Every structure is written in C-alpha cells, then in structure tokens.
Amino acid sequence: MPDLIEQLYESIGQNPHEIRDDESIARIEVHKNEVLGVHLVPGLEVDAEETEDGLDAAITVTRGTRIEKPVQVCFGMMPERGLQKIVLDIRIEDEASAAIIAHCTFPFAREITHTMDAEIRVGHGAEYAYFERHVHGPEGGVRIVPKTRVTVEQGGRFSTEFELIKGRVGTIDLELEATCKAHSVMDVKARIGGSGDDRINLNEIGRLIGEGARGALTSHIAVRDAARAEILNTLTASAPFARGHVDCKEIVQDQAVAKAVPVVEVNHPKAHVTHEAAIGSVDTKQLETLMSRGLDEDAAAALIIQGMLN
Amino acid sequence: MGVLDVEGVFLTKNGVPILNGLSLEVWEGHVHAVVGPNGAGKSTAASVIMGLAGYRDFEGDVLLGGESIKDLSVTERGRRGLTLAWQEPARFEGLSVSDFIGATLDGENREVIRESLDMVGLEPDDYIDRAVDKSLSGGERKRIELASILAMNPRVVVMDEPDSGIDVAALEHIFDNLDTLKERNTTVLLITHSPTVLRRAEHAFLMCCGRVVDKGSVERIAPYFEQQCIPCDHKNRPEKDAAGT
Numbered sequence A: 001m002p003d004l005i006e007q008l009y010e011s012i013g014q015n016p017h018e019i020r021d022d023e024s025i026a027r028i029e030v031h032k033n034e035v036l037g038v039h040l041v042p043g044l045e046v047d048a049e050e051t052e053d054g055l056d057a058a059i060t061v062t063r064g065t066r067i068e069k070p071v072q073v074c075f076g077m078m079p080e081r082g083l084q085k086i087v088l089d090i091r092i093e094d095e096a097s098a099a100i101i102a103h104c105t106f107p108f109a110r111e112i113t114h115t116m117d118a119e120i121r122v123g124h125g126a127e128y129a130y131f132e133r134h135v136h137g138p139e140g141g142v143r144i145v146p147k148t149r150v151t152v153e154q155g156g157r158f159s160t161e162f163e164l165i166k167g168r169v170g171t172i173d174l175e176l177e178a179t180c181k182a183h184s185v186m187d188v189k190a191r192i193g194g195s196g197d198d199r200i201n202l203n204e205i206g207r208l209i210g211e212g213a214r215g216a217l218t219s220h221i222a223v224r225d226a227a228r229a230e231i232l233n234t235l236t237a238s239a240p241f242a243r244g245h246v247d248c249k250e251i252v253q254d255q256a257v258a259k260a261v262p263v264v265e266v267n268h269p270k271a272h273v274t275h276e277a278a279i280g281s282v283d284t285k286q287l288e289t290l291m292s293r294g295l296d297e298d299a300a301a302a303l304i305i306q307g308m309l310n
Numbered sequence B: 001m002g003v004l005d006v007e008g009v010f011l012t013k014n015g016v017p018i019l020n021g022l023s024l025e026v027w028e029g030h031v032h033a034v035v036g037p038n039g040a041g042k043s044t045a046a047s048v049i050m051g052l053a054g055y056r057d058f059e060g061d062v063l064l065g066g067e068s069i070k071d072l073s074v075t076e077r078g079r080r081g082l083t084l085a086w087q088e089p090a091r092f093e094g095l096s097v098s099d100f101i102g103a104t105l106d107g108e109n110r111e112v113i114r115e116s117l118d119m120v121g122l123e124p125d126d127y128i129d130r131a132v133d134k135s136l137s138g139g140e141r142k143r144i145e146l147a148s149i150l151a152m153n154p155r156v157v158v159m160d161e162p163d164s165g166i167d168v169a170a171l172e173h174i175f176d177n178l179d180t181l182k183e184r185n186t187t188v189l190l191i192t193h194s195p196t197v198l199r200r201a202e203h204a205f206l207m208c209c210g211r212v213v214d215k216g217s218v219e220r221i222a223p224y225f226e227q228q229c230i231p232c233d234h235k236n237r238p239e240k241d242a243a244g245t
Helices: A004-011 A017-020 A284-291 A297-308 B043-052 B074-077 B097-104 B110-119 B136-152 B167-184 B218-229 B238-242
Strands: A027-031 A034-039 A044-050 A054-063 A071-076 A081-092 A097-106 A111-122 A126-135 A142-152 A156-166 A171-180 A185-195 A197-208 A214-223 A228-237 A243-252 A257-266 A273-281 B004-013 B014-026 B031-035 B057-065 B082-085 B091-095 B156-160 B187-193 B202-209 B213-216
Touching: A004 A017, A004 A027, A004 A034, A004 A097, A017 A111, A017 B043, A017 B156, A027 A054, A034 A044, A044 A071, A054 A257, A097 A111, A111 A126, A126 A142, A142 A156, A142 A185, A171 A185, A171 A214, A171 A257, A185 A197, A185 A228, A185 A257, A185 A297, A185 B031, A197 A214, A214 A257, A214 A297, A228 A243, A228 A273, A243 A297, A284 A297, A284 B057, A284 B074, A297 B091, A297 B097, B004 B043, B014 B031, B014 B043, B014 B218, B031 B043, B031 B167, B031 B218, B043 B082, B043 B156, B043 B187, B074 B082, B082 B110, B082 B136, B091 B097, B097 B110, B097 B136, B110 B136, B110 B167, B136 B167, B167 B187, B213 B218
Parallel strands: A027 A071, A054 A081, A071 A097, A081 A111, A097 A126, A111 A142, A126 A156, A142 A171, A156 A185, A171 A197, A185 A214, A197 A228, A214 A243, A228 A257, A243 A273, B031 B187, B031 B202, B082 B156, B156 B187
Antiparallel strands: A027 A034, A044 A054, B004 B014, B004 B057, B202 B213
C-alpha cells in the first residue's frame, strides 16, 4: 500500500520521485490538515500551521530571490468525505521571482469541501506565476471555494491559471480580485470542463489603477449534460494608458446552460478595455473539418473542446 | 462513370436557385478544375459534394465510386475517402498541429505528421506543437490543412480556392503536392476562379449560373474563361436567364 504522499502524486499522474528526489525543486505536500512534506530552497520561506480542518500558511519569496524551478504544491484528500480549508498569505517581495504549480487532488470525492482563502502581494518589479490544476473523481462530490485577493505593485507581473478538466467539477465558486498598480501586468485564466449536474460560478475582478497597468481576464468553459456555468468578469481601468481585455468562451452541449457577463469600465480617457464573449455549441466548420477526415461527430466535438480547454 | 459524379443537382438557398442542374463527372486519378466567375455556384458545389450542413437538401444525386452518398454524413463520406480543403480553413484554439493532423491516424503517427508538414514546406519542429489558431497566418493554416489531407491519403479531395490567401512560394508547395496526390492516384477537384490554378488541372468544367456550361481540356477552357468570363460581370442570376433577360 503506497503511503499518502505516493497516493497523492499517483492521483495526479506524477512520479513522486521525479519531484522529491530533486533537491533543487521546492515542494509542499498537504493531505487534509497534515503537512506531509516540505522542502525549501534558498529565498523561499514557509511558515505553516496545521489547523483543525486544514492549513494556515505564509509563503514568502524574499527580496531579489529568483527561484528557477517552479515550487510544487500538492493539496489533497484521499477519503471520500471531508473538509479542507487552506489559508495562504503569499508575499513575493520586491524584485523576486517565483512560480508555483499547485495540484489539488480529490480522486475519490463524494462529499468534500475544499476552500482556499489566499492573500497575495506581488512586490515592486516582482514576478509571480501560479498554476492550479484540479484532479477530481468521477462522482462530482466536491465543492471548491477559492477566494483570492491580489495586489500587484508597480512593475510587478502576476499570472494565474486555474484548470479543472479532469474528473467532475462538482461545484466551484471561484472569486478573484486583483488590483494592479503602475506598469504592472496581470493575466488571469480559467479553463474548466463541467458535466453531469456540475455548477461553475466564476467571479473575477481586475482593477487597473496604475498608469500603464495591463490586464487580461480569460475564461474558457465547456459544459455538457445538465451542467451550468455563470461567468462574471469585471475589468476596470482608471489610469492613463491602462489596457485591459476580457475574453470569455463557453461551449454548451446537451441540456447545459452557460451565461457570461463581461463588465468593462473605463474611468480615464486614455485607458482602454476591450471584451469578447462567445457562447454556443461547437463550431460547425470546425466539426465538419474533422468529420471530413473521418472522425465521428462526438469524437470531433471532444477534440475541439479538449483544444479549447488545453 | 467517374470516381465522383454529380448528377443533375438543383439547390435553392433562401428562395434563390444556386445550383441549376449541375452535373460533373470526375475521373479517378486525374486533376480536374471547376472554374467560373464569383457567384457561379462553385463553392456551393463543393459543399454539396461533401454534404455540409445546409447543403444536404437538394434534387439530384452525388455518387462516389458509383454509389450514392447523398444520405451519408460528412463522417461517412470522409471514411470512404472523400474530403474537402476549405477556402478558409477553420481555426482550432488550443488544438495542436500534431493533434489536428493526427486526428484520424492510427497508432504511432508522429512520423507521418512530420512527413506531411515537410511536404507542404513547413518545418516540422517549428509547427508540430503549435496550435491551429489565430497565431498562424491564413497561408500557414492552409498548408497545415493540406498536410492533414496528405496524412489522410484520401481517394478524392475537393480543394476550394487553394490559392486563396497564400503567397507565391506557398502556392508552389501546393502545386507540388498536387503532383504528389496525382502520383498517389488521388483524384483532385480544384474549385477556382484563378487562371493560374486552372492551368494546373488536366480537365476543366466551366460553371455559370449554377450549372456546367462547358467542359473539356484546360487548353480549351482556360482561354475562354480568361477572355470571356473574367471581364464578364454576369452573376448568378438564373431567374433572369430563365426569363430571357
């Protein structure tokens, strides 16, 4: 019987030795409220406290530190039922640079709630990339509630990508608020595939308050069966030369329902924000192109959706 | 009887007749061209042959290898070796060139995909992992589509305006691949209003007002098309023709 760490890694399709045997890769592994492993590299500080239902952690990348390899984080629960509450306070200090790849895995979930409450500060001239991949089981018994507040200081760069395309979504209520100061950049992406009676609710807000700040909110969602998705993207630009874009694409199949509400607000005559939203079935021309090569309609649709979510 | 036959097809869209008794006999292993002015119904003919949505309700018949394919889906037509290269190929956000070309290939196909890209003049290492999306130019997508057809190795390919949106160098690659298709005994039906493309064919059909008004060797059809049809402002107005106006 593999230990918990091995089970976590196996559930996300990774060989634990590839990560754990490499001393140059920082990592944090958490099962429910138990820290199973922590390995740090110079300039990365982690202060983690196990709580009754999860973890309260402060992660700091110290000033000027550039962490070459992405920090590997694994949050998971192997049981079918339970609660995991993660509270994160992430500080990327001035001129520092780091990337985190986070895997959230609940492969056998029937009744699991996973909440994440994250406060992120990206310092002056700092760079922070956060990629979060969820692996869920086939039952859909997961409720995911990530809430993130981000401040990107002058000249900072923040990118985040949320991916949930393996297994059933269950319910997700994702909220993100990012405030970008002068000449900073934010790039927020979500790619989610829902089926069954999944419920997907995204509420992303970007505020471009500094001169020359740039930001993009991108959501690519596919829903089928009786799944429902509601995407609310709000992007506000209130400084000269602030530039923003909202992009929401949703593919709907079967009895699924999708709704997109892009809100763009410009409060300065030299700011500019654009948006595009497309909701509909799989594009006929794309389908027929693949079908004319001999693919059946379902396989063609699956390939197109897989591409959009990739 | 040809490998592909279009027999007396009449098709109306939004009350307007588009095809008016179109008949084509396309011979196996040959390169044919359907030529005619804008609005003659050439692209509609391609859509009818491939059975695309909105082009399946018509009078007449389409036969592949002597068997009617009128009631077959696009997929079934594709599986029988009939395929279409679109005038403007679709974009597939996030779908890699490798997955697009390899979509219908069995088993280990990486080499076939690389060979196909090489044949259309695209460096495999530069393209195989790129997405077939708006980051590619129209000409690049056109060549990638042709690569997917070469990988499929079809029996009959209909190429709708193969020179549309591509530069001279890319067009040469497409012409080279016409030769490759012919060597493989693939039948090619070029849909074009370009004299340059027309002259790469062996046989030509001249279309006007939704029907073939002449057919024969390219040597005979091309001069007539260039001298009479290109300057002619006659459009697809069969209702006026019928009234003798």
